[in-house]
Amino acid sequence: MRSAVFIALMMTVGQAMAWSNHAMLLWPVVRESSTLMEERLVAEPLEAFVRAESDAIADILEEVEQWSVEHIEAYPITPAELRFKPAQEESSLGDFLAAIRVNPDLEYGLFRQGTIDDTESDEGTMGWRQVSFLGVQNSTRDLVYYPLKPGDVTNPAHVLITANDEPDHGMDVGLYADNGTPFGEVYGFGLQPFGNPNLDYSSQAPFHMGFYHLDWLTKRVESDLLRTLPAWRIRLYESLAGLAFRTGHQYWGWRFMGWALHYIGDLTQPYHADPLPGVSLMSSIWLVVQGKTADAIQLVSNRHGVLESYQFERTQKAQAAKDWRGPLLSALHFNEDACLHSGTDIIALTGGSEALGRHLDHTLAQHAPPRFVDDASFEWTGSGYEAEVDRLIGIFGGEQALVSLDEELLTHLRRFSFFTSGWVNQALAFESGAAGGCPK
Numbered sequence: 001m002r003s004a005v006f007i008a009l010m011m012t013v014g015q016a017m018a019w020s021n022h023a024m025l026l027w028p029v030v031r032e033s034s035t036l037m038e039e040r041l042v043a044e045p046l047e048a049f050v051r052a053e054s055d056a057i058a059d060i061l062e063e064v065e066q067w068s069v070e071h072i073e074a075y076p077i078t079p080a081e082l083r084f085k086p087a088q089e090e091s092s093l094g095d096f097l098a099a100i101r102v103n104p105d106l107e108y109g110l111f112r113q114g115t116i117d118d119t120e121s122d123e124g125t126m127g128w129r130q131v132s133f134l135g136v137q138n139s140t141r142d143l144v145y146y147p148l149k150p151g152d153v154t155n156p157a158h159v160l161i162t163a164n165d166e167p168d169h170g171m172d173v174g175l176y177a178d179n180g181t182p183f184g185e186v187y188g189f190g191l192q193p194f195g196n197p198n199l200d201y202s203s204q205a206p207f208h209m210g211f212y213h214l215d216w217l218t219k220r221v222e223s224d225l226l227r228t229l230p231a232w233r234i235r236l237y238e239s240l241a242g243l244a245f246r247t248g249h250q251y252w253g254w255r256f257m258g259w260a261l262h263y264i265g266d267l268t269q270p271y272h273a274d275p276l277p278g279v280s281l282m283s284s285i286w287l288v289v290q291g292k293t294a295d296a297i298q299l300v301s302n303r304h305g306v307l308e309s310y311q312f313e314r315t316q317k318a319q320a321a322k323d324w325r326g327p328l329l330s331a332l333h334f335n336e337d338a339c340l341h342s343g344t345d346i347i348a349l350t351g352g353s354e355a356l357g358r359h360l361d362h363t364l365a366q367h368a369p370p371r372f373v374d375d376a377s378f379e380w381t382g383s384g385y386e387a388e389v390d391r392l393i394g395i396f397g398g399e400q401a402l403v404s405l406d407e408e409l410l411t412h413l414r415r416f417s418f419f420t421s422g423w424v425n426q427a428l429a430f431e432s433g434a435a436g437g438c439p440k
């Protein structure tokens, strides 16, 4: 059990992107599956799905609402005026987006994210600016998206990897009452509980981090840390996926499962399951007594950022070299026997992530240059060192530092692919009509 006493108010948990570029991380897991690469999904606009199934959507959203009230601590109920109302003339896409309380400024259009294996020309492709209103970062600068038209045929692998990154396009940005957006004022999420206000995507943090194992003191003193929502998002999108599969909208079945998968990937990372990994209850009380809590939070935030930059650089370079059989990319393999359900499975997986936090935090502190991981006056995000992180760690700690960090990274990538595979198997079970999803 870890503690985070008195930290929410000054929390600078900034790197709420979790793994950088979820699509790139998922691609090695799915690319060799003939089942997932089979061209069998017909691209359909979201609005067409909403119009065709409005009655059933209203029912399923009501079910999710009831489940969330019963199972999610501090769940902010959906305001009555936002509830999806079926069969009223034409239910619009806007009503649906408001009912599921996502950012309505995104188009939720039809496209797929490019991979290293694409051989098609770049003509007519889009970049990050065409799919997101968020600023370009080191990990998004070179992304390529292929537009799809309604009726185009695609496969589950491409739909999954694309959808898996979409929640980082801004779906959960600006949803709180104090975020200065018209929808934030009516969505019923209240004031933003934590997040670094200097980052344009910080308001998504409470949707992408799940602090489901806080100790009793933190729960009492910092109850805002209980207001994390990924378990709700996962259940919501899983339920919509189930409906889409049952009613013959296979493309949306896979895309909704991909949206849910994003949050599962986030929660496999210790920094997304524990506000202060490696800090015990007594230590955090001592930090408070010494007035050093803000420093501790900044260090954790920087280590979190260094981990993501390192993960991105290592996995991107391995993919660029097509080193599919090397240790990093073979850690990202598909596990046929895994199975993951929403609800208690998700809470359990965050417990496992939390347990690995102390070791991860220690490894980063030991092997990365002190300026990056041990200097509370330094801010990693936007420092300009992101793209060079592996080279600089090599200069500082030599080959041994890279070996140790790679070993640490492998532990987390293996967990990522295990739980990801479990969710993909759940999607395959839904697609085949198996009641109850994949077998445990």
Ligand SMILES: [Zn+2]
Pocket (backbone or CB within 6 Å): 016, 017, 018, 167, 168, 208, 262, 266
């Ligand atoms: Zn995320």
